[in-house]
Amino acid sequence: MTGTTYSHAPGFVAGDRPQIVTARFEYEDSYTLERAIATDGYAGLRAALSRSATEVHDEVKAATVLGRGGAGFPAGTKWGLTPAGVWPRYLVVNGDESEPGTYKDRLLMERDPHQLIEGCLIACYAAGLSQCFLYIRGEMALAQERVAAALNEAYAAGYVGRNILGSDFSLDIVLHWGAGAYVVGEETALIESLEGNRGMPRLKPPFFPAAIGLYGKPTIVNNVETMANLPWLMRNGSAAYTAIGSATSPGTRMVAVSGHVKRPGVYEIINGTTTFRDLLYGEEFCGGIRDNNELKAFVPGGGSAPWFLPDQLDLPFEGRLIGAAGSMAGSGAVMVMDDTTDIPNAALTLTRFYAHESCGKCTPCREGGTWLMRILDRVVAGQGTQRDLDQLLEVGGTICPGDFPHASSERLGLAAVPFPYKMTTICFVGPSAYTPVHSALTLFRDEFEAKLVKRTFIPVTAVSVSETEAAL
Amino acid sequence: MSRLTEDNVRVAHEIISRYPRPRSATIPLLHLAQQQDGYVTNDAIRHIGELVGATSAEVLGTATFYEMFKFEPVGKYLVNICRTMSCALMGGEELMHHAEHRLGIKAGSTTPDGMFTLEHAECQAACTEAPTLQVNYRYRFRVTPETFDALIDDLAAGRLDSEIPAHGTVARIRQHIPAERGVGAVPPEDATNAPSWMTVAEAPK
Ligand SMILES: Cc1cc2nc3c(=O)[nH]c(=O)nc-3n(C[C@H](O)[C@H](O)[C@H](O)COP(=O)(O)O)c2cc1C
Ligand code: SF4
Numbered sequence: 001m002t003g004t005t006y007s008h009a010p011g012f013v014a015g016d017r018p019q020i021v022t023a024r025f026e027y028e029d030s031y032t033l034e035r036a037i038a039t040d041g042y043a044g045l046r047a048a049l050s051r052s053a054t055e056v057h058d059e060v061k062a063a064t065v066l067g068r069g070g071a072g073f074p075a076g077t078k079w080g081l082t083p084a085g086v087w088p089r090y091l092v093v094n095g096d097e098s099e100p101g102t103y104k105d106r107l108l109m110e111r112d113p114h115q116l117i118e119g120c121l122i123a124c125y126a127a128g129l130s131q132c133f134l135y136i137r138g139e140m141a142l143a144q145e146r147v148a149a150a151l152n153e154a155y156a157a158g159y160v161g162r163n164i165l166g167s168d169f170s171l172d173i174v175l176h177w178g179a180g181a182y183v184v185g186e187e188t189a190l191i192e193s194l195e196g197n198r199g200m201p202r203l204k205p206p207f208f209p210a211a212i213g214l215y216g217k218p219t220i221v222n223n224v225e226t227m228a229n230l231p232w233l234m235r236n237g238s239a240a241y242t243a244i245g246s247a248t249s250p251g252t253r254m255v256a257v258s259g260h261v262k263r264p265g266v267y268e269i270i271n272g273t274t275t276f277r278d279l280l281y282g283e284e285f286c287g288g289i290r291d292n293n294e295l296k297a298f299v300p301g302g303g304s305a306p307w308f309l310p311d312q313l314d315l316p317f318e319g320r321l322i323g324a325a326g327s328m329a330g331s332g333a334v335m336v337m338d339d340t341t342d343i344p345n346a347a348l349t350l351t352r353f354y355a356h357e358s359c360g361k362c363t364p365c366r367e368g369g370t371w372l373m374r375i376l377d378r379v380v381a382g383q384g385t386q387r388d389l390d391q392l393l394e395v396g397g398t399i400c401p402g403d404f405p406h407a408s409s410e411r412l413g414l415a416a417v418p419f420p421y422k423m424t425t426i427c428f429v430g431p432s433a434y435t436p437v438h439s440a441l442t443l444f445r446d447e448f449e450a451k452l453v454k455r456t457f458i459p460v461t462a463v464s465v466s467e468t469e470a471a472l
Numbered sequence: 473m474s475r476l477t478e479d480n481v482r483v484a485h486e487i488i489s490r491y492p493r494p495r496s497a498t499i500p501l502l503h504l505a506q507q508q509d510g511y512v513t514n515d516a517i518r519h520i521g522e523l524v525g526a527t528s529a530e531v532l533g534t535a536t537f538y539e540m541f542k543f544e545p546v547g548k549y550l551v552n553i554c555r556t557m558s559c560a561l562m563g564g565e566e567l568m569h570h571a572e573h574r575l576g577i578k579a580g581s582t583t584p585d586g587m588f589t590l591e592h593a594e595c596q597a598a599c600t601e602a603p604t605l606q607v608n609y610r611y612r613f614r615v616t617p618e619t620f621d622a623l624i625d626d627l628a629a630g631r632l633d634s635e636i637p638a639h640g641t642v643a644r645i646r647q648h649i650p651a652e653r654g655v656g657a658v659p660p661e662d663a664t665n666a667p668s669w670m671t672v673a674e675a676p677k
Contacts, residue, residue: 010613011600053670088663100556100595128670130663131492131655138503138540139552139596141609144643151647161653169669172655174490175647179499180539182594196498196524198537215493215660258558258599265600303557303595333599335557349560353594359537 002284003263009111011103011256013265015284018244020252021228022268024112031146033153036114042159044231048122049167056126060230063238064250066271068104069094069185069223070302070331072319079127081210082218089218091129092194092209093120093227095136095143096178096185100303100353101333103266104254105224109136109143112228113150117160117173119227122234124171127220131172135190138178148175182357186427187221188213189359200359201427225254246272249318255279259336260293261286269317276300277313280336293338297443301330303350304432306419307439308407323419326405343447347440348376354433364399365430371395372433384452392441396434399424404434406442414442475519480504483646484523490649492657494524498534502541507640511542540642547582549627550639551575552593553605559595562602568592570617574624587628589639610636 004014008028024030024039036042048056061076082089093116097105108116120132136144151173154160162170176194183189184199191214193199213219229251233241242250249272256266257279263286269279279285280295289295297307300317306327308315315321319329337346355369375392378384396404400421408416423431441448476484484504488497501523505516512535514528521531535541553559553568572578575588582589598604601613605620612623626632637644 010611011598087666088658088660097597098595101558101599102595103597103599106597125669128667130667131657137597138499138538138642139593139606139609141642142611145645148643148645148647152645155649155653158653161649162655167669170655170667172490172649172657174657176496177500177503177643178538179503179541181537193499194496195493196495196526196534198534200537217660256600258602259561264602299557335561335599337561341561346557346561349555349557353556356594 003287005265009107011264011266012107012111013263013267013285015267017268017270017284018252019268020232020241020244021108021112021115021225021254023232024115025107030111031113031150033114033150033157036112040231040235041114042118042231044234045118045121045125045159046165047234048125049165049169053126053128056122056234059238060126060233063233063241064248065226065229065233065241066249066251066319067223068225068229068253068332070099070304072329075123075222075226078210078222079123079220081208082127082220083211086218087128088130089128089220090214091120091124091127091132092187092190092214092219092221093132093134093224094185094187094190094221095134095140095224096190097137097140097224097331098182098185099331099333100350101256101258101299101335102302102331103256103258104332106137106140106143107266108224108228108254109140110146113147114154115228115231116147116224117150117154119230120173121160121164121169121171122230123220123222123227125169129171129220131174133174133176133194133214135176135178135194138180144175144177151175181359182353183359183427183429186429189427190221191219198359200361203426245270246316246318248272248320253317253332255317255332255334257286257334257336259298259334260290260338260341261288261336262290263287272318273316275314275316276308276334279317279334280313286336289336289338291338293340296337296339296341297343297439298337299333299335301328302333303335303353304328304428304435305330306405306407306435307443309409309411309443311410312407324416326407326416326418328419342380343440343444344376344380344451347436348373348380350436351376351433354429358429358433362425362430365425365433368395368399369430369433372437376437379448379451382451382453384448386449386452389441389445389448389452392437396438399430399434404438406439409443412443474509474513475515476501476505476508476523480508481523484520486648488524490647490657492659492663495526498524498526498531499538502531502535502538503642506541507642510638510640511545545586546639547587547589548638549587549607549636550589550591551605551607552591552596552609553579554593554596554598554603556595558599559602559604564603567603567605567615567617567620571620574617574621588624607632608636608639609642
């Protein structure tokens with residue numbers, strides 16, 4: 001069973017581990033209602049409907065299902081944050097997956113849309129949400145088709161819609177789809193987009209979507225994978241769920257490992273205990289670095305996460321521990337760089353992404369991100385100066401004032417600065433443009449310096465001679 | 473150019489009816505317009521505004537935020553090559569270089585015969601299968617110069633017509649909620665009671 005791949009689920013690698021959300025992936029027709037029904041499909045919904053909404057909500061709270069979209073907030077707790085007595089309340093499911101390195105929600109939507117639908121039903125039942133919007137990224141044609149087809153089947157069979165399975169629980173699930181904008185994955189931008197607007201984040205605090213969200217009403221935003229956990233949880237109970245994984249990060253989670261490994265893939269790992277060394281070198285996972293090269297660095301939790309070094313390999317994939325070590329577990333996306341990697345250029349591919357995806361609402365992100373990209377571009381092209389490197393940090397400081405998190409390094413004699421950072425922007429896109437620059441410059445400054453121009457001429461500028469010398 | 477056709481207006485009304493507020497249908501209707509004409513025309517923008525109760529400026533304001541909407545004709549096939557980290561680490565830049573040579577155009581432009589538009593794309597959520605590209609939002613994984621050339625040959629010869637529709641169509645399957653099964657969308661101001669299955673009444677805080 002170790003390291004089994006299926007041609008119908010590109011990238012997914014099964015192993016000899018508990019499967020909470022990927023159990024159906026082995027079947028080629030896993031996305032059909034027929035297969036779902038033959039493999040416990042909607043049994044979790046039946047189990048939920050046989051109990052009161054409050055009991056179901058308590059079960060989810062007891063299981064501590066951490067949000068899988070990035071922030072890792074417990075779903076059951078979030079559902080409880082809606083203001084009492086205010087109705088209607090909505091569920092918006094975040095299927096906008098576009099964080100660099102992240103590949104899991106698309107698989108869950110393409111391969112098992114009924115599991116997702118069942119999860120949405122359970123969440124709405126438990127939290128009293130009266131309509132569900134399933135927001136799928138615009139560029140995911142197949143996921144949209146699979147979810148649309150599954151919803152059509154589920155409506156026809158009585159699993160979605162009026163009086164579900166003969167109960168007094170009635171719910172519409174509406175498939176909504178985007179049109180290409182990374183920032184829309186941020187929950188308040190997702191809501192703006194769903195209201196038909198430009199997908200620009202709203203300022204929060206003071207008002208979180210659970211209080212004031214879609215159409216100004218209490219709205220729960222949850223990630224696709226978070227929803228996909230609920231059917232298993234309802235079938236097996238919270239005790240079985242928390243028996244897997246660690247106390248603070250129970251269950252499993254889907255992690256995509258990409259870049260310079262022998263077997264890049266999407267793995268459902270045991271949450272909180274699987275280490276990065278297991279993931280990168282374990283035979284049932286990636287099986288080591290390609291061509292047996294040395295590992296240089298890796299991004300542990302999606303493009304927004306500060307980078308790790310081989311020093312951090314023995315850390316388990318656990319949110320708090322990763323945070324204390326200077327990064328974040330984020331969206332479960334590990335990107336691996338071997339010793340052939342040009343670090344400044346690698347950082348540029350991420351900074352360019354965030355600069356490009358800035359919605360333009362906050363000046364430090366809109367201007368700062370672009371500055372970072374341009375300066376870095378210049379450095380990578382071999383036309384940067386020492387002043388450019390300082391300027392990168394200076395611009396970063398206007399986006400994130402104060403200490404910025406980074407990993408510890410024995411080689412450099414550096415101690416870790418834990419997550420999080422301070423920020424001058426509304427959402428995390430601005431800081432994320434700086435993160436790769438900061439990580440790369442802090443951990444691999446020599447590679448930047450090796451690219452600087454060695455000026456042998458006096459530049460035609462208005463700066464004084466002493467300043468010019470300082471730049472040389 | 474064109475407003476939505478009669479058939480598409482019917483689809484539009486069905487989509488609008490699913491939302492508590494009509495304006496939420498703006499993006500789906502923009503997709504519908506793009507499916508009809510290959511890009512979003514000015515007339516379509518005006519028409520969508522009429523349908524959802526927004527001004528043309530508001531619809532255009534929304535439309536221009538999103539990368540997938542095009543406001544002038546593009547090629548029959550939109551080829552998006554990913555350049556974000558995971559793909560870049562595995563040769564995405566080299567793939568783009570090859571594509572530019574093969575198609576004889578720079579990224580961001582269209583071949584003179586109107587067949588191919590080439591674009592840089594950001595992370596496509598297929599990072600383990602790098603380098604990746606999408607043709608009209610259909611994936612190709614671990615693309616090499618050879619498989620890229622074969623893909624272009626196949627597209628040009630019409631051999632992939634059944635898998636890859638012309639630009640404008642994203643999903644070919646639509647959600648349809650049967651009238652007798654659907655709950656129906658209610659404007660938020662008309663749904664201020666707790667849903668029927670919430671038996672435990674909450675004390676207002
Ligand atoms: C810039 C930005 C992009 C995000 N993109 C996504 C995304 O694509 N998918 C997602 O589920 N969450 C994304 N998030 C996190 C969401 O804001 C939100 O926390 C999450 O959907 C909540 O679901 P969860 O509690 O189930 O994790 C993003 C956040 C930020 C700041
Ligand atoms: S940080 Fe950037 S993307 Fe986020 S709201 Fe501000 S400008 Fe927009």
